[in-house]
Amino acid sequence: MPVFKHGAFVEDLWQTVADDAPVPADAPAIVGKARFLAEREALVGRNAPLGLTLKAGESLDGIEGDIHRFAVIALDFPKFSDGRSYSIARILRERLGFAGELRATGNVLRDQINFMHRAGFDALDVTHAGTIAALESGAVKFVSRHYQPASVDAEEVQPTPERPRLRITPGRA
Numbered sequence: 001m002p003v004f005k006h007g008a009f010v011e012d013l014w015q016t017v018a019d020d021a022p023v024p025a026d027a028p029a030i031v032g033k034a035r036f037l038a039e040r041e042a043l044v045g046r047n048a049p050l051g052l053t054l055k056a057g058e059s060l061d062g063i064e065g066d067i068h069r070f071a072v073i074a075l076d077f078p079k080f081s082d083g084r085s086y087s088i089a090r091i092l093r094e095r096l097g098f099a100g101e102l103r104a105t106g107n108v109l110r111d112q113i114n115f116m117h118r119a120g121f122d123a124l125d126v127t128h129a130g131t132i133a134a135l136e137s138g139a140v141k142f143v144s145r146h147y148q149p150a151s152v153d154a155e156e157v158q159p160t161p162e163r164p165r166l167r168i169t170p171g172r173a
Helices: 033-038 040-044 064-069 084-095 110-119 129-137
Strands: 003-005 008-010 029-032 050-054 072-077 101-106
Touching: 008 129, 029 033, 033 040, 033 050, 040 064, 072 084, 084 101, 084 110, 110 129
Parallel strands: 029 050, 050 072, 072 101
Antiparallel strands: 003 008
């Protein structure tokens, strides 16, 4: 299934591997936290890119030092009202300096997309038909003017000294 990145749906080259399934040796694979911790040495020795998936409520305990090893980290949104993955996304970007792809999975809806971008997500694994249609048609408009800092703050500009809290995200319509 394609993922939404950089304003368009693109082919997903990553395979999410169940805990009881073999990890492909030569293809990009995303594994869960428990599996990564259990098979750390074998997984970090792979020649193919490695990704991590965290379920809502899973902490970063035990993997903080390995964050740089992951090319992608997928954070789960099990339901619309569960915002725990926003917090993990901000921690990954701001405190741990994660520079890879940060992917939202699960119940990703159009009302959340601006907030997800502000928290640091740059890829969306969208399964909701209405959200897919809205993204394909361009109906989701990205907000470009904000009054609070965000994980994407480095790409934002402050237009005038008279309005020091205003931030504008370039390239957003």
